[in-house]
Amino acid sequence: MSLIQVLLMALGLSVAGNAALGWAWVGARDKAATTVAERDNARSAASACSDATEDLRDLADKRAAEAKKAQAAARSAATGRQQAANTILSTPAAVPGNACASAQVRVDTWLRGRVQP
Numbered sequence: 001m002s003l004i005q006v007l008l009m010a011l012g013l014s015v016a017g018n019a020a021l022g023w024a025w026v027g028a029r030d031k032a033a034t035t036v037a038e039r040d041n042a043r044s045a046a047s048a049c050s051d052a053t054e055d056l057r058d059l060a061d062k063r064a065a066e067a068k069k070a071q072a073a074a075r076s077a078a079t080g081r082q083q084a085a086n087t088i089l090s091t092p093a094a095v096p097g098n099a100c101a102s103a104q105v106r107v108d109t110w111l112r113g114r115v116q117p
Contacts, residue, residue: 084113 094105 095101
């Protein structure tokens with residue numbers, strides 16, 4: 001083998017090695033770019049999730065405050081109705097000895113009370 005053939009073979013191996021390294025570098029660069037894009041997408045999704053969770057917490061707090069007001073109003077109305085029920089139940093029979101007629105009097109009285117504002 002002559003010196004020129006040896007040098008050409010070495011040059012060919014060098015070119016092939018450089019091509020392989022260049023190909024590997026391009027692949028690594030693309031993989032790194034893809035990984036960065038995936039990371040950015042994950043961060044964006046996590047941020048959107050956190051924002052949505054915060055919005056839901058605010059909405060839950062608002063609804064809890066509204067529910068407490070509604071519960072207080074219901075408790076107040078229930079107290080009034082319980083007192084009315086106790087009054088009705090503690091009132092002696094309107095028609096002694098006739099439970100049906102007494103019940104009818106109570107129902108009529110109750111219905112008259114409902115008509116009044």
